[in-house]
Amino acid sequence: MSISVDSNNLSFVNDLNPAKDMWNMKARIIRKWNQGYKMEIIFIDEKGAKIQGGIKSHLIPVFDGQLQEDAVVILSKFGVGENKDLYKVVVHPYKINFYRCTIVTRVRDWQGVVYGFNFRAYEDILQGEALNALSVDVAGSVISCGDLESFDRPPKETKKMNFDIEDLE
Structure with missing residues (x-):
């Protein structure tokens, strides 16, 4: 389904702040994952700015099928x-909160980047220059995986796995 929307009523990621409620924005969904008690989404706007979004567990059935x-x-x-998540995945200080009245409309028109990768060189990562980046993308091969470790951290169990990657160059 495609609709016509007045682009003057749409905000960009860097316009968003908690001072106003009921925003409107066009964005591409670049990542989505379900943590059971909440769903997290990474959005990117046509200017390339990213923001994290969160959907509480009771609203996941309402929005899951609408967000691919x-x-x-x-x-x-x-x-x-405010984005108060312990582990942030984007730099933006704020986070989108879905309400029961939030409306998601699929559109086709897109003028921005498709994926929003943040590639970093292996040397930058190894020398600690990528530490200030919350998440980075790399191209490489996984050469070994450690065991899956579980930590009981209420309200949920946390899992961690260490792995080694090799530069393809």
């Missing part, structure tokens, strides 16, 4: 709050 990776959507009637 790589889809372009117009989000309407959502809120913005």
Whole structure:
């Protein structure tokens, strides 16, 4: 489904702040994952800015089918709050909050980058120059994996796996 939306009513990621409620924005969904008690999404706007979004568990059934990776959507009637997540995956200080009244509309028109990769050189990572980046993308091969470790951290169990990667160059 495609709709016509007045682009003057749409905000960009860097316009978003908690001072206003009920925002409207066009974005591409570049990542989505479900943590059971909440769903997390990474959005990128046409200017290339990224922001994290969160959906509480009771609203996941409402929105899960409407939000697919790589889809372009117009989000309407959502809120913005501080991103207080322990492990942030984007630099933006705020986070999109979905409400029961939030509307997700699929659209086709997209003028921005597709994936929003943040590639870093192996040397930058090894020398600690990528430590300030919350997440980075690398091209390489996984050469070994450690065991899956579990940690009981209420309200959920946390799992961790260490692995070694090799530069393809």
